[in-house]
Structure formats: structure tokens, C-alpha cells
Amino acid sequence: MLDSPRLSQGATRFLASQRFVALTGRDRDGLLWISPVAGEPGFLRGRDDMLSVSSTPRDGDPLHHMPIEQQIGLIAIDFATRRRVRINGKLLSADDAGLTLRVDQSYGNCPQYIHRRAVDAGGFAASPLIRARRAEFLHPSDQAMIAAADTFFLGTTHPSRGSDASHRGGPTGFVRVDSPGSLCWPDFPGNNMFNSLGNLAVDDEAALLFVDFVTGASLHLSGTAQVRWTAPGAAGDDGGVGRSVAFSVEAVVALTK
Template sequence: MASSESYHHGELAAQKRAGVVREAAHVAALLGAEIPRVARTFLAAQPMVVVGAAGRDGAVWATMLTGEPGFLAVTGTSSITVAATPAAGDPLHDVLAGPARVGMIGIEPGTRRRVRMNGTSRPIPGGLRVDMDQVYANCPKYIQKRLPEYEPATPGIPRRGDRLTADEMDFVAAADTFFVATTDAEGNADASHRGGNPGFLRALSPAHLRWPDYPGNAMFNTFGNLEVNPRAGLLLPDWSTGALLHLTGTAAVDWDAAERAVDFTIERVIRIDGASPLRWTDPEFSRFNP
């Protein structure tokens, strides 16, 4: 497909500003609603998936759903079922209780592979059904290699606030991975991975984060959405304890910085200890990390 048919006007504007129009048009051929055979095998082996969506108030959040391998199942050429739902207290619990436009990313840190999926989620008994609009693989850049183990966990009582605590600022400073969810002007969602060496994500204050933009696939899905809707949600997993730190707010791209960067203003924080039963090994950092 031509780039004008594959991307919305915000993505096209971001690609033009970044000078990657030709590259973006080339990779547009990767976009499609059908789930490739290799992606079906990949998804069936995964114990987690990250989901992003917007609530009725427009706030964008991201969360993580987990299960034994097989909890993600391809049920048609362009649909999957997810045998899990967000727990009570999760910011997407109510959103995914009804139809929702979602962005998803299935990621396997152990092999540095990932698949992005965007579509519409609907509740079914015991989980979700997601009908896809877009499915495509991403490159392995900036993924830290780590392997999972299971440890039964009961989600703790959510801590809610409008800014980070001192402990959470320290956690941000040590993070090597987070996920960012955005939507376009019509509410179509996207979920993306960000990785780097510890310190690449900085807490400049309890309500202000900043991270550099590293070269990626030239699609500029996240930046394109931010061109038309500044709302965004971040998910920071604690790989060793299973805690999840959910943030929602607004993001702005600093195109004029010597190193292109994103500034994120926090509006709400939800931290849930023990939210995930997965415990991961210490990372082997990506050779692509600046």
C-alpha cells in the first residue's frame, strides 16, 4: 500500500519532520490485518502482552496481561483471544469490560522479538477477543534480554496519586524498559516499546519525565499519534517483583533538541505491587543501546 493509505496525517507529518518519508513508504508493506503464520506461533508461546487504550475521559493507559503460554490464541486470520483481563484496580479494568480500540505488543525479551497489533477488543467469557486492523513485526533494537519465571502473586492495593514518590523516581532512574500507549484523533490505539541503558528515562521532577528518541522502524506511529493527540500512557514493569507502575498524562516531542526527545507530564499515577506473576532474570543489555 502507498504510505498515504497506510498512515494517518499525523504519522505522515511526523515522518516528514524526521526526514524518513521514503523509508516509511517502504515499510508500509508490512502493515496488514492478517496475522502471519510466524506471528501465530510466536504469540502462542508468550506469557505476557502489553495493552494500551483510552478511557471514556480520554486518559490513555497501558497495562500488562499475563498467562501460561497459550493464553494468547489466534482464532482466525485476523483475530486473537486473550485468556486474561485486567484485575480490579488496574486502570484498564473498566475500559476492557466493554468494546475498546486497543494497541498491543507481544514481546519476548529472551529472543528480542516483538509483534505489534492494533484493533478492537471485546469481552468474552474469561478474557478478550481482539479483531485486528494492523499486525506487524518490529526490529529487535533496544530490547534487553531476560528470561521469565513464574511466582504466584496477588495484586496489592493500588497506590494512586498525581506524582511520583521518591522511591518511584528512583525506580524510573533505574529503568531499562517501558511501554508507551497513544491514540490518534479517532481513538485508535497503539502500544510501543522503549528501551535503553538505565538512566535513559529521566525523572526531572515528580511530575515530569524525559526520554531520548532512538532510531526505529521509520513509521513514527507514536510521534504521529502525538501530532494529533498529546494524551499518552506509560507502563513501567518491575522485572524482579512483578509491580507495575502505570502513568497517564500528556507527551510532547522536542524536535529541536540536539538529541530528539519526549517530555511527559504526569497527571495520574497508579502503582500495583505484585500485579504480575512473572519474575525475570537480570538483563543482558542490547548492543544497540546508545
């Protein structure tokens, strides 16, 4: 169930202890992206219906200097406890000092498929050593990163409610690269809220984020996604769940050090 626009005391305490969020929004050209934002505990400060983030997407990130007055979504995850909180709201300010968000919705989320890991916030800090590569298709190194992933973040959008950020996890290699322009993953059962799938049913715009939590490298994809239904266990049903999502790549940004 969705909470009220006011952040609960529990959510505020949880956010204050976190080091990492994934944020969904649009760049200055209107493309949908999802990006990592990290900091030391305390970089997320919530009060009533306001959330302040004392960090921003780094240089080269497609959401660096993102436009304000847009509806964005973010998800904060504690990978040690496998707890997560999702927040949707309006971006009121964005500059080099951080972001300010007026909260419209905040709610907890199912801990399934969250792999326990340590997160070094410094790995996602701004650095002159970061290299950004932009393309319209997946480079072989991008495909290798996807094939090695057990986690990614999914950004979707709704015509009236704006952007949303969510998490997807599974066994290593659960995301299948079919070509340099397409990939697919099984949609495992979760909390049965279907926020992301509901958004895709009315707007097929989507964004994906793959992260190397050791090096701080990130792979950002913008494109479209369609939900596919089959009989569970049928040919091509990799997860045996009868439901998968096919993603078509339209733009790629890869950040490495």
C-alpha cells in the first residue's frame, strides 16, 4: 500500500543511514534514464514531505544537471539488510550541491532478489578520471557487463504520475542479450504491486541501469520495453515464470574509470 506524502519516521531514519539510491528522470532532451546517486550516511535527509539529497549524478551521467520541475522516482536500498524504500515526487531543485524533492508517494518494497553486498559511495563520486561513452547500441563490453550482472535497476514512467525507479535481481546472467540492440529478462514474482509493469502497459518508455559495485562503473540504457506472456516453462521462458520483459535499446551511456 502506498504511504501518505509525508515521510514516516521509520522511512526518514532508514534514508538517513543509506549510501546509495537509483534515480529515474529525464535529461534535457526528454530521454528517460536511471542513474546511481551515492554518498556517506546522512546524504539523504527527509522531513515531512521533503527529501534533500546532498549528492548528484556525476559528470558524464545522462542525468547530470537534470531539468527541475519534473516528476522523478528513486529507490533506496540497504543491500546488507535487503530493505528498500521507493519514493516518487517533484524535483524542485538540482545543482552541484544536490537535489531537493517534494514527496508525493513513499513506500517499502519486497526484499526478494536483493543480493547482499557492500557499497562504497566513493566509487560513484565525481572524478576527472571518469570516461563517458555514448552510443546507440551495446558494445561487446556492455554485453559482458550485462551477462555478469545479478542486479539491475529499472526506470519506467506514467503519463500523469511521472517517473518510477525499481530494482530487479536474479541469478547471474538472468538478463539475456539477444543482440546489440535488444535484451530480455524473466519477471520473477515479487510483491504483486506491479508498479513497473503497470507503467509499461500505458507507456513503453523505459530505462535500465547496470552497476559494477566494485569499480563504480555504470551502464545506462534508454529505450522501450514490452511485457511478454507465455505458458510457464514454454520455449524461451528463461525463468519458468510465464512472464518476461523485452527491452529495445535506443541510447547507451557507459561510465568507466
